[in-house]
Amino acid sequence: MPDETIDTLVIGGGQAGLTMSHRLKQRGITHLVLERRRIAERWRSERWDGLMFQFPNWSVRLPEFTFSHSEPDGFSPTSDIIEFIEGYAAFVAPPIRCGVEVRKLRRDEGAGFVAETGDGRIAARNVVVATGPYQRPLRPELLRDHENLFQVHASGYKNPAQLPGGAVLVIGAGASGAQIAEELLRAGRRVFLSVGRHNRLPRRYRGRDLFWWLAEMGIDQTPVEQRGPSRLLPVISGAYGGNTIDFRRFAAEGVTLLGRATAARDGVIEIAPDLVTSVSNGDAFYATFLGMVDDFIGTRGLACPDDAAARARLPDPPSLTAPLRTLDLRAEGIGAVIWATGYGLDLGWIDIPVLDARGEPRHRHGISEVPGLYFLGLQWLSRMKSSFLSGVGDDAAVLADHIVTRL
Structure with missing residues (x-):
């Protein structure tokens, strides 16, 4: 009873x-x-x-x-x-x-x-x-046998001082991974960022925040029955005043971009040859959204300033033009890995x-x-x-x- x-x-x-x-x-x-x-x-x-x-x-x-x-x-x-x-x-x-x-x-x-x-x-x-x-924090089996390597999921990460010295590998470049990578870079750490499939969106465009556009255009009211096949959450950040996440900018500021980490043996991580595709697809998603906003502004006759800077594109960094296929943790002095690989x-x-x-x-x-x-x-x-x-x-x-x- x-x-x-x-x-x-x-x-x-x-x-x-x-x-x-x-x-x-x-x-x-x-x-x-x-x-x-x-x-x-x-x-x-x-x-x-x-x-x-x-x-x-x-x-x-x-x-x-x-x-x-x-x-x-x-x-x-x-x-x-x-x-x-x-x-x-x-x-x-x-x-x-x-x-x-x-x-x-x-x-x-x-x-x-x-x-x-x-x-x-x-x-x-x-x-x-x-x-x-x-x-439930999610992380793959990769590197689980590396007991002497400091590893933490994003849910357990607190600040850069929590990590041992040396470079940091952040695996996962969603909203959490991107913001943590930028925080570590600003703290003076050398950062490697493993980037997979993602949907990139502008923080602001033509004078308004992303969420203003989502509400004004009714996109945030999209019923689940009309949801697209992608389950990816947008890569956005409110850190440092709220800037658009741009992985080329990250690279220009010192972050080494990597493709997906697929396997590891004796401290050497194998990297998938998918970095260029992932970044290109993220750029395409970003550009598509800008086009939708432009069309909406034109249809409604809204007085919104042009925003050429939002479409400006930095040159491809070396880590994108000649992406690494392996990463030797010891050789690169990597002392910590942060798993920003999501939740279930x-x-x-x-x-x-x-x-x-x-x-x-x-x-x-x-x-x-x-x-x-x-x-x-x-x-x-x-x-x-x-x-x-x-x-x-x-x-x-x-x-x-x-x-x-x-x-």
């Missing part, structure tokens, strides 16, 4: 879980939020010291709660985002219990669902899984047949095929902006309305 019964259980106390609680309270639905550690835990413990939020300050908001800032077009440090989420938690005043981990979620014929926690069993008619998209979901605790072969939940706009089981805060849950701070509230409202129909 369960130790406690609740109408709706929300699992996760980050922005998605807090927003879900807010929407449920607005509809008078009795619920409970469980957070295994602290509110906004991943913002606290899995971000590096110098991380700047990738969204401009004017775009940071949660339902009925604004972000206090003095520079609309600036970018905020992690500490400010944590303070914002804490402020939102105080505003929502959710019925939340921190330090309670759900170890298993299973169906129960009588209660609907039962969540097994370290504090007992909780039965619920509805469950919203709001644990976020960045749950970790939903194995859900003992319900609702996950696909990749371990991702089967759902439509957050509503699973199991009545009463919902997901919130995932990338592209219903549309592009589903995982944005400014977008999670819309999805939460839809789920709350669906839960009302089950009362």
Whole structure:
């Protein structure tokens, strides 16, 4: 028998879980939020010291709660985002219990669902899984047998002083890898950056930030059904005032660009011959977006200044014209490797047949095929902006309305 019964259980106390609680309270639905550690835990413990939020300050908001800032077009440090989420938690005043981990979620014929926690069993008619998209750090098996080499995933990286002396190899050039590589370079470290497939976008173009254009053009409202085949997130940064990521600029400033790391033996890494293709494809994605904005401006007759600098292209660096095929860690004096290779979901605790072969939940706009089981805060849950701070509230409202129909 369960130790406690609740109408709706929300699992996760980050922005998605807090927003879900807010929407449920607005509809008078009795619920409970469980957070295994602290509110906004991943913002606290899995971000590096110098991380700047990738969204401009004017775009940071949660339902009925604004972000206090003095520079609309600036970018905020992690500490400010944590303070914002804490402020939102105080505003929502959710019925939340921190330090309670759900170890298993299973169906129960009588209660609907039962969540097994370290504090007992909780039965619920509805469950919203709001644990976020960045749950399990991913890294390949490469270099796992190099025990004497300092290695850390981006989720565990804190600052350059954390690393031993010598050069640094950053594997992965997405938003995290690019910003960490630039931070290390500015700290005086010699940096090697392994670049794979990526989608590059401008930080600003023709006087406006990227996210202004996404909203103005309605691109951030693109439904998941119209999502393209690429699952790549854009390479953007809010660091150092918010600059467009340009790998040619990185190289001009001293970063050695590499293709994908494919194998390693005796401290020598084999590099795929794909660097030129990856950079070229990233450039093409970038140019396509600029063209879309130009067409939109022309169609709407907007008074936006020309931006020739955004189309300027630096010469190809030596690491691009004659890319390395191997990298000898010892010969290059590399003392640390940072794995900026992304994250995966970790939903194995859900003992319900609702996950696909990749371990991702089967759902439509957050509503699973199991009545009463919902997901919130995932990338592209219903549309592009589903995982944005400014977008999670819309999805939460839809789920709350669906839960009302089950009362």
